[in-house]
Amino acid sequence: MPILQIREALREAIDEEMERDDRVFVMGEEVGYYNGAYKVTQGLLEKYGEQRVVDTPIAEAGFAGVGVGAAMAGLRPIIEFMTFNFSAVAFDQILNNAAKLRHLSGGQFTIPMVFRGPNAAAHMLSSTHSQAFESFYCGFPGVKVVSVATPYDAKGLLKSAIRDDNPIIFFESEVMYGVKGEVPEGEYLIPIGQADIKRPGSQVTVITWGQGVPITLEAAKMAEESGIDCEVIDLLTLRPLDRDAILQSVKKTNRAVLAYHGWPYGGTGAEVADLIAREAFYDLDAPVERVCYEDINFSYAENLEELAIPSPKQIFDAIAKVAYHSL
Amino acid sequence: MTSTIPSTQAPDKDEVARVFKEMLRIRRFEELASRAYTQGKISGFLHLYIGQEAIAVATADLMKDGDRVVTTYRDHGFAISLGCDPGACMAELFGKKDGLVGGVGGSMHFFDKDKGLWGGYAIVGGHLPVAAGHAFASKYLKDDAVTLCFLGEGAMHIGATHEGMHLAGLWKLPVVFVIENNQYAMGTPLKRQTLVDDLTVRAPAYRMTSDRWEVNDIFETRRRLAEAVERARKDHQPALIELLTYRFRGHSMSDPAKYRTKDEVEGWRKKDPLYRAEQRLRDDHGFDDEAIESIDDAVVDEMQAAVDFADASPQPDPEHRFRHHLVEDV
Ligand SMILES: Cc1ncc(C[n+]2csc(CCOP(=O)(O)OP(=O)(O)O)c2C)c(N)n1
Numbered sequence: 001m002p003i004l005q006i007r008e009a010l011r012e013a014i015d016e017e018m019e020r021d022d023r024v025f026v027m028g029e030e031v032g033y034y035n036g037a038y039k040v041t042q043g044l045l046e047k048y049g050e051q052r053v054v055d056t057p058i059a060e061a062g063f064a065g066v067g068v069g070a071a072m073a074g075l076r077p078i079i080e081f082m083t084f085n086f087s088a089v090a091f092d093q094i095l096n097n098a099a100k101l102r103h104l105s106g107g108q109f110t111i112p113m114v115f116r117g118p119n120a121a122a123h124m125l126s127s128t129h130s131q132a133f134e135s136f137y138c139g140f141p142g143v144k145v146v147s148v149a150t151p152y153d154a155k156g157l158l159k160s161a162i163r164d165d166n167p168i169i170f171f172e173s174e175v176m177y178g179v180k181g182e183v184p185e186g187e188y189l190i191p192i193g194q195a196d197i198k199r200p201g202s203q204v205t206v207i208t209w210g211q212g213v214p215i216t217l218e219a220a221k222m223a224e225e226s227g228i229d230c231e232v233i234d235l236l237t238l239r240p241l242d243r244d245a246i247l248q249s250v251k252k253t254n255r256a257v258l259a260y261h262g263w264p265y266g267g268t269g270a271e272v273a274d275l276i277a278r279e280a281f282y283d284l285d286a287p288v289e290r291v292c293y294e295d296i297n298f299s300y301a302e303n304l305e306e307l308a309i310p311s312p313k314q315i316f317d318a319i320a321k322v323a324y325h326s327l
Numbered sequence: 328m329t330s331t332i333p334s335t336q337a338p339d340k341d342e343v344a345r346v347f348k349e350m351l352r353i354r355r356f357e358e359l360a361s362r363a364y365t366q367g368k369i370s371g372f373l374h375l376y377i378g379q380e381a382i383a384v385a386t387a388d389l390m391k392d393g394d395r396v397v398t399t400y401r402d403h404g405f406a407i408s409l410g411c412d413p414g415a416c417m418a419e420l421f422g423k424k425d426g427l428v429g430g431v432g433g434s435m436h437f438f439d440k441d442k443g444l445w446g447g448y449a450i451v452g453g454h455l456p457v458a459a460g461h462a463f464a465s466k467y468l469k470d471d472a473v474t475l476c477f478l479g480e481g482a483m484h485i486g487a488t489h490e491g492m493h494l495a496g497l498w499k500l501p502v503v504f505v506i507e508n509n510q511y512a513m514g515t516p517l518k519r520q521t522l523v524d525d526l527t528v529r530a531p532a533y534r535m536t537s538d539r540w541e542v543n544d545i546f547e548t549r550r551r552l553a554e555a556v557e558r559a560r561k562d563h564q565p566a567l568i569e570l571l572t573y574r575f576r577g578h579s580m581s582d583p584a585k586y587r588t589k590d591e592v593e594g595w596r597k598k599d600p601l602y603r604a605e606q607r608l609r610d611d612h613g614f615d616d617e618a619i620e621s622i623d624d625a626v627v628d629e630m631q632a633a634v635d636f637a638d639a640s641p642q643p644d645p646e647h648r649f650r651h652h653l654v655e656d657v
Contacts, residue, residue, distance in 0.1 A: 033586065034514035057484035057520040058451045058512060086450065089485065124370035124422065126433045128449045296652055300371060300433030301422035304648040 001184055007040045007177040009151035010116075013158035014041065014078060016187065018048055021076060024162055027054040027063050028080030028117075037082045038118065038177050064090035064115065068097045071113040071167075078162060081117035083174060084133045091136070098167040099142030114161045116170035119147070120211050120261040121298060123175060124305055130298035134210075135267030137169040138239045144192055145239040147171040149213035151181040153236060156190030164192060171238075173211050193237045195245035201231035204319050205249040205256045207272055209235040212260035212310070219259065219315035226316075228323050238268045246272060247279050254285040255322040259315040263293050289318040338546055340612040346545050347604040348622050349387075350380040353404045354601060355623075355630045356413055360403070360420055360434075363634060364580050369420045373434045376404035378575040379507055381542050381600035383408040385549035386475055386505075389556055393472035395445040397458040399479060400435035401507075401574075402447030409442045413629060414636035423640035430643040431651075445474075452482045455491030455504065462500035466563060473559045474502045475552075480569075481512025483526055492567065496533035501559040503566045504535075505552070509574040514586045530567040541571040543598045575599075 004012070018024045025048075030037050032045035032055040045053040056063040060081065067077035081087045087094070094115060101109050121130040138145050144166055148154040154172070161168040198213060199220050208216040213234050220230040231249050235242065250256045256276050258269045273288045294308040319325075338346075357375045364373050376383065383404035386396060396405050406416050411427060419426030420434050428438055435449040445461065448454035458476030465472045482488050483506060495502050506526050510517055530537035538555060542548050548570070555566040573595040577584035596602065608614035650656050 030514055033519075037513070055515060055519060057515070058481045059484045059486070061486050062484075089450070089453075089487070124433060125372060126431065126436050126449075128436070129372070294648070296648055299431040299643070299648050300419075300436070301426075301430035301643045301647075302370065303422075303642045303645065304430065307645055307648060 001182040003180050004151045004183045005177060006148070006151045006154045006172065006179050007038060009155040009183050010040050010158055010172065011042060011044070012183070013155045013162070015044065015047070017159055017162040018044070018052060023074065024076045024078065025052040025054060026078045026080060027056060027067060029056055029058060029082050031055060031080050036080070038174065040177070041080070060086050060090040061093055064093040065097060067113050068093055068101070068111060071111045072101065072109045076162060077113045079113065079115045081115065083129065084117050084119040084171065085129050085131050087115065087117070087133065094137070094143070094167070094169070095140060099140055103142065110165045111167045112165045114158070114168045114170050116158070117172060118174035118177075119171035120173060121293075121305070121309060124300055124302055126300040127297035132262035132293065134171065134238055134262050138268055138271070139266070143167045143169055143239065144237065145169045145171070146192060146237050147210040148236065149173070149176060149179075149210055149234060151179065151183045153190060153196065153234070155183055156188050157192065157236060160189045160192050163189070168192070171210055176211065179214075190236070193240055193242060195242035196234045196236055197231060197245070197249070198234045199230065199232040201229040201253070203229040203253055203255065204323055205231050205233060205253045206259055206315065206319060207233045207235060207246060207256065208259045209238060209268070210261055215310060215312045216259045216315055218312035219319060222312060222316040223319045226320065226325060228319055228325055230319060235268070241272065241275065243275060243279070246275060250276055250280045251283045254283050256284070256288045257315065257318045257322055258288065258290045258292070259310055259318070260292050261309065264290060264295050286322040286324065289322050291315045291318045343604060343607050343612060344622065346384055347601070347608060348626060349384040349408060350545070350601045350604060351623060351626045352413070352629065353380040353383060353407045355626050356407055356416070356633065357403055359630050359634050360417065361576070361580065363420070368638070369434070370422070371433050371435070372400070373420070373580045374401040374578065375574070375576040376401050378573045378595065378599060379509060379542075380404050381545040381548055382477075382505070382507060382570055382572065385545050385552055388549050389553040390443060390475070393470055394556070395443050395461055395472065395474045396477065397445050397454050397461065397474060398447055398477040399451070399454070399482070400447055400449040401479070402437040402444075403434070405477070406437045406439060406444055409439070409444050411437070411439045411442050411444060413633035417633040417637035418640045421637040421640070422642070423637055424643045424647075425636070425640040429647060431647070452478070452485035452487040454478075455482070455488045456494065458502055458504070459491045459495040459500055462495060462502035462565070463498065465501050466498075471560060472501070473556050475505060475556065476502055477505045477507055479512060480506050480508040480510075480517055480526060481515070481520060484520055492529070492533045492535065495565040496535050499563040500565055501563050503552070503555045503559050503568065506567070506569045507572055508569055509572050511574070511578070511586070513578045513582065516586070526569045527567050533565075533567070535565045535567045537567045537569075539569040539571070541598070543600055543603055545600050545604060
């Protein structure tokens with residue numbers, strides 16, 4: 001099977017969907033002539049031309065809104081945010097337009113579009129450039145939210161997102177574009193709304209997504225060496241949640257840890273913990289643990305940043321704790 | 328920040344030598360920062376100001392006590408020209424305890440309130456309303472201060488910019504918006520960002536005065552900037568100024584800048600204000616290689632000392648990360 005980087009898998013998804021449907025276009029800063037700030041869209045301008053690979057000025061609210069309007073009028077935009085930090089400027093377009101216009105129009109309009117780009121902390125960019133936006137974009141109805149961590153998932157889910165008739169928030173990661181993995185040749189789709197068991201196990205369920213996936217798998221390996229068998233669930237879709245996958249696993253293992261790149265207050269981690277507490281309370285052998293960002297703005301300094309981000313060791317400690325494993 | 332009153336008289340030898348040295352201080356600081364970046368001592372994004380130094384030096388010269396600079400992530404030049412300690416600046420780039428803001432901000436987020444550096448802002452355009460707000464406070468408090476707000480030409484196309492400018496015009500706030508048009512927003516040349524050639528065409532719509540010139544001569548730049556600043560101070564007349572300039576390096580350290588030709592870069596090198604100041608010292612004031620080198624040696628020593636200081640500074644205390652999120656977090 002071909003081995004691709006995440007950026008290449010995303011590019012294949014965009015390329016195939018643009019080929020398949022000429023209403024699909026990409027728009028964003030530096031997506032064309034510069035070939036993408038992170039080279040996701042490399043070569044697409046050359047192949048599809050300026051009408052379908054559209055470089056924009058620095059005007060996030062503008063081009064996000066143009067995407068919404070174009071979607072209402074029958075096109076299928078892929079709006080790239082150079083990073084989701086800059087989507088803050090366009091938040092109104094997503095919150096009040098993309099997420100609401102179908103409802104407000106009584107179903108007259110569909111908004112088939114994707115807002116995509118890197119989310120969460122990269123490396124030493126300080127507070128304005130290190131934000132995890134899942135709690136913002138999962139915090140209101142009218143959108144679906146996806147987060148990918150492998151080339152296989154990236155391609156299959158982005159293709160589904162482009163074909164979905166709803167506005168999709170699609171999270172990637174600046175520090176993971178170079179991550180390699182197998183991607184089958186030929187077309188495949190991964191359904192939105194389904195979690196994936198990245199590692200089957202029987203004793204502790206660890207739920208994660210995005211940049212949390214690799215560190216959780218590392219922690220699971222550490223746990224295995226200590227005799228604890230973890231099941232690692234990659235949520236993949238953060239809204240709507242795959243409740244069945246979460247509950248089925250927790251009912252089997254009776255223990256749950258959440259491990260993710262995101263702030264602790266509110267958000268997906270809190271939502272999943274709430275789900276487990278309400279729907280699987282009598283199956284739990286230990287309180288649910290959460291390992292995530294510290295509740296602080298990020299600092300630039302390497303040591304301060306490292307301390308604010310969850311480590312495999314911290315995730316392992318949480319696994320050991322819910323397993324009442326003496327360390 | 329002792330104000331050198333800009334005059335129309337030709338600057339004397341000492342004055343030319345002084346501004347040459349000030350510009351050179353920024354350039355050498357950044358060249359050493361660039362090297363430290365390639366050595367792995369600096370991480371994240373590092374946006375260099377090389378080529379634009381005259382603007383920061385001219386600005387520092389004309390500012391009066393209480394005046395403020397608000398700028399972008401390309402902020403080292405203003406820090407150095409406004410008198411921030413180069414050691415603290417370098418330590419900030421290194422993410423060290425003795426950094427300008429204790430290592431929390433890095434290159435893109437410099438602040439030194441007492442020196443008049445009211446921020447390096449890393450979200451494009453986000454600082455324009457804030458600058459208007461500083462000016463609103465000046466008018467409210469009658470403190471006679473002017474806010475100088477710098478932006479790249481790329482920032483002219485985002486909403487916050489227009490809201491900030493509009494309010495400044497509507498309320499006649501003592502603020503001067505200065506576009507540093509270095510020709511590119513990342514890899515995008517101006518002609519693919521906007522169909523107007525002259526970015527000051529927007530000024531009348533906001534009832535701002537405007538001015539526009541190419542920054543070759545630092546003294547001209549200082550004089551014309553000072554005119555706008557004094558109008559803002561005396562008449563509460565905001566202004567929009569476009570400065571044509573050039574960045575010789577990529578957008579940030581990760582940008583190889585393949586989108587422009589060698590000829591284009593060379594053309595601008597001949598107009599580099601630092602180079603022109605050196606030529607002026609040589610042609611008009613009898614400076615020889617030795618005299619130029621002695622200035623340069625002193626500057627390099629100063630900036631190398633900044634690197635040594637940054638190297639020696641420890642990492643921030645781990646507990647430092649919990650400070651200052653709220654006022655209660657001391
Ligand atoms: C709202 C927002 N969008 C995108 C970015 C990413 N970005 C940082 S600098 C930059 C280019 C800015 O160009 P310009 O305003 O001309 O200033 P210059 O960098 O040339 O000094 C971009 C796109 C950002 N920081 N903020």
